[in-house]
Structure formats: C-alpha cells, structure tokens
Amino acid sequence: MASSVRAGERLRRALGPGGELEAARLPGELRARLEAALKKKKKASGAEGEDLRPLVPFRLLRELHEHLREQGSPLFLHELLEGSEIHLPEVVRPPRNPELVARLERIKVQLANEEYKRITRNVSGQASRKNGTLADFGRQVRSVKAVVITIFNFIVTVAAAFACTYLGSQYIFSEMAARVLAAVIVASVVGLAELYIMVRAMEGELGEL
Template sequence: TQEDCEDVLLCLDDIKWLQHQFFVSHDTNRLNSFHDLLMGCDVKLPRPEVEPRNQELEARIQCLKARQANREYKAMTRNVDTFRVHEPEETISYHLKQMNKQLIAVLQFIISVLAGFAFGFIGIELIVGNLDFGFRLLLGVIFALIIALAEIYFLAKKLSEDIPSTLT
C-alpha cells in the first residue's frame, strides 16, 4: 500500500539501468516503455532553489519606480499648477518640429528611391548603350530596391537613436 511505502529516490545510475532494461525487455516483448513502469507511481520532483534578489538590483528597481511615479504625478498635475514651467514637449512648436523631421525623412526616402530607379532605368542605358525596355525596367527596380533597403536601415537606426532622448 502507499501508506507503508517510503519515498524512493532514483539516481542517474538507476535511470541508466532502466534504459538498459528497456532494450533487453524489448527483445522479449515485456514492458518496454518508461510510462508502463511509472503507471500508478507518484513522481516527486525537487523544488527549485530560490536565490535571494541582489540588493543592488532591488535599489535600482526602487529608484526606477520612484522616477516613474514622479513622471505620472507630473502628468496628472500638469494642468493644475499654473506656476510651474511647462516642459518643451508640451508646446505646439515641439510637435511641429518633430512632424517636420518625419516629413523630411519620408521625402528623402522617396526621392532617393526614385533617383535610384532613374539611374537603373536611364543611366545604365546612357553608359552601356541601347537596352531592352524590360531589362531597363528590371535594373531600375533592382537599384530602387537596394537603395530602399539602405534607406530603411538608416531610418531605423536614426529612430532608435531618437527614442531614448524622447523618453527622458
């Protein structure tokens, strides 16, 4: 019965012996799977060890929580206190400048891609000579695609540099 049994612990050598027995019993058509042996057994796994948190990390977390709470408080009370100096992110000119930067980036992207297409479509024909229309079109698309990929890379790099400055 289960009440009379003590906990039985298996080590790695026992598991290896069981694996060997599976191969031996496979030839004799006896039990040859691990779940057949475990049927009716309770498997007790050891509890993972919980390591105490690092005090440096805990202090840093508390500092970050305090900063975040201060930002949230400032955002909540922004319209209540009229004597406080307004942050530059709250002005319309700041938002217009940000929108202007983004529009310039989009226009630069479009112009660069169109210039790459024009070079591939017209420029190669001027250098090499008369080419088939389909081939010129293919060259234009290839050059435009290469330039578009490069522009997307630099746009993503620029945006990743701008994000931390807007959060602080």
C-alpha cells in the first residue's frame, strides 16, 4: 500500500533557500522533518532506470497542507507536488513452504497416474486381442438372439391381445366391424406399451455400456 511520495523538483525547490515555503512560516519541527526527508535519497540497488528521488511520507504532506490552510497561504499542495509521483513499494512475496511444495508435487504425480490409468483402462493386451474375435462374435450372437426374441415376443403379445379382444367382444358386440375395431384398439394399446418397455430397456443397456 502506498504511504509516501517521490518528491519532484518543485517541492524540493520550494523548501530550499529562497523557496516559496519560506513565506509560509513553517514550524521548525515540520521544516526539519521535511528537509530530512528530502535529503535522504534511496540507495541504488543496481536496477537500470531505478528512481532515486527522496521519499516524503503522506503524514508530512498532510501536516504541510493543514499548516498552509491555517496560514491562508496562496500556495496549494497540489502545486507543490507538481512532478512528484506516488511511491508504490515492491511487494515481497513470502517464501513457499517446502513441505507444501512437495505435497503439491505428489498430488500432481498422483493425478497424472490416475489420468493415465483412466485413458489406458479400455486398451486390451496382446493376449486379450488374440481371443477378442471369438468373444466379440459370441457377444454379437447373443445380441442378435435377444433382438429376435424381443421382436417375437412383441408380435405374439400383440396378436394374443387382438385375438383375446376379438373373441371376448362377441359377448358385447354383435357386429363383426365393432369386434374388429375393439380388437385393433386393444392390440394398439398393448403394442405401444410393449414398445415403451422395449425402448426403456434398450436405454438401460446403452447406459451400462
């Protein structure tokens, strides 16, 4: 967080001999602290283009501003700060905990291994590839057999529903057309119900795959 300003030439000139702040009758303590802050320059650390202008804390600038306002001075603080810049201190990052770094590395390795196992889980070995043809063929035969049985059961169920309704409706309807219509309706309802059950069963099997 910023707490100081890099003093520009205008502020240093105003506080120097014959400067604008002489007429402001600054308190001796405030003037001494300002002069000490302006004389204290930052030591060069070897960084190219590093700003070595002196730092003036905000609290001194606030005291200077209050004094100028109390004295009714025509000087304004923003005029004195012309050419100055807010100093943003460099953020020093704390060193990382070696135990935490080691633990993170172990977690990364574990996650990488789990991902590798997940990717290679469906990859079969050489021995399984040799016997894969017969296994796949048997699986396909069972699949076709199940489809044939399902279709046969569907046809038998619809036909039985039609026949039962046609024969049973003779006690209700005397006309042939009414009996056939009732049998068709019942057979259609039973067929739709069977189709619904078949679709749900196929969705379950696909979900398991």
